[in-house]
Amino acid sequence: QVQLVESGGGLVQAGGSLRLSCAASGTIFIVNVMGWYRQAPGKQRELVAIFTRGGSTNYADFVKGRFTISRDNAKNTVYLQMNSLKPEDTAVYYCHVSSVGSNYWGQGTQVTVSS
Secondary structure: OOEEEEEOOEEEEOOOOEEEEEEEEOOOOOEEEEEEEEEOOOOOOEEEEEEEOOOOEEEOHHHOOOEEEEEEHHHOEEEEEEOOOOHHHOEEEEEEEEEOOEEEEOOOEEEEEEO
């Protein structure tokens, strides 16, 4: 059974930084997408940054130049380094893995950016 456990969220002032971690356990034979989404109150969940199956990265326009996704394959962990945070980045951030026929989500970690 696959589990994704996020950590690293918290409260930070605008302009500050946080690093989120997502540790994956269990067996996933083929990973199509692995990365981060977020959901702010009253809004739909949206893509933040992901690795695609080929290893390339995709970023939402609103985080380009500020956020960086990385991973440690040996630890089955994906990270999201968030710099220059803005109040509009406040949301619950979710780790996501999609494979053939399955989608997995973490429980989410709250990120709050104060102005």
